[in-house]
Amino acid sequence: MSAIEFRDHDHAACxxxxxxxxxxxxxxxxxxxxPVRRRALEILLAEHRALGAYDLLAHLxxxxxxxxxxxxxxxxDFLVKAGLAHKVxxxxxxxxxxxxxxxxxxxxxxxRGCRSVAEAETLPSQSRLGDxxxxxxxxxxxxxxxxxxxxxxxxxxxxxx
Numbered sequence: 001m002s003a004i005e006f007r008d009h010d011h012a013a014c015x016x017x018x019x020x021x022x023x024x025x026x027x028x029x030x031x032x033x034x035p036v037r038r039r040a041l042e043i044l045l046a047e048h049r050a051l052g053a054y055d056l057l058a059h060l061x062x063x064x065x066x067x068x069x070x071x072x073x074x075x076x077d078f079l080v081k082a083g084l085a086h087k088v089x090x091x092x093x094x095x096x097x098x099x100x101x102x103x104x105x106x107x108x109x110x111x112r113g114c115r116s117v118a119e120a121e122t123l124p125s126q127s128r129l130g131d132x133x134x135x136x137x138x139x140x141x142x143x144x145x146x147x148x149x150x151x152x153x154x155x156x157x158x159x160x161x
Contacts, residue, residue, distance in 0.1 A: 014098075015045050022084050022100040031082055036065050040075035041084055041096055049116045050093030088117055090146045095119065107145035113154030 022041060026033040033041075043059045044051060051059075057072035065071070076094050079085035084100045087093070088108050095108070098119050107122040122145050133140050 011046075015042070018045055018096065018098060018100060022082075025084070025100050026082065029082070031078075036060065036071060037075045037078050039063065039065055040072070041079055044079070044085055044094060044096035047095075049114070050088045050091045050095050050110070052091075052093045056094070086119070088146060089144050090148070091115075091117075105143060105145075107147065109151075110146060110148045111151035111154055112148050113150050113157075116151055118151070 019038075019042065023033060025031075039060065040056055043056060053069065053072045053076055056076065057067070057069060060071060060075075061067040076085065076087075079096075080087055080094070082100075083097060085094050085096050086106055086108070088095055088110065090108075090110060095117050097106070099106075099121075105122045106119045109118040109120055111117070122143075129143065130140065
């Protein structure tokens with residue numbers, strides 16, 4: 001999967017198909033996508049940037065879906081555990097997963113200009129990290145890859161480009 005968030009695309013269709021995949025995954029796994037969880041995922045997908053729990057809470061609160069921090073934290077915890085969202089460690093924030101239900105190892109491309117985040121696919125087992133792990137007799141179970149730079153839109157206005 002390429003980093004579609006930095007390319008022009010039909011955002012409404014993208015969100016619709018991602019939400020349909022999320023709903024199907026929850027149904028298949030017997031998970032309950034409550035109104036708060038559903039709206040939290042929609043907000044994350046709509047933003048195209050990582051949101052902290054309190055940013056998400058501000059959205060939810062404005063819509064009458066809860067004003068206490070546990071509301072946001074519980075929704076985010078569910079979304080991450082269900083594979084519908086990811087935590088971006090460098091920002092201590094969350095993004096909606098563009099491949100819900102897929103077994104994948106995402107890498108996050110974080111724009112230092114506009115703070116948008118794109119999800120790209122990585123294959124740690126077929127990389128230098130995978131080679132090093134095999135040489136050490138180590139089995140990778142989880143890896144976090146985050147790169148900071150400039151998205152195409154911000155590069156156009158960056159004199160350091």
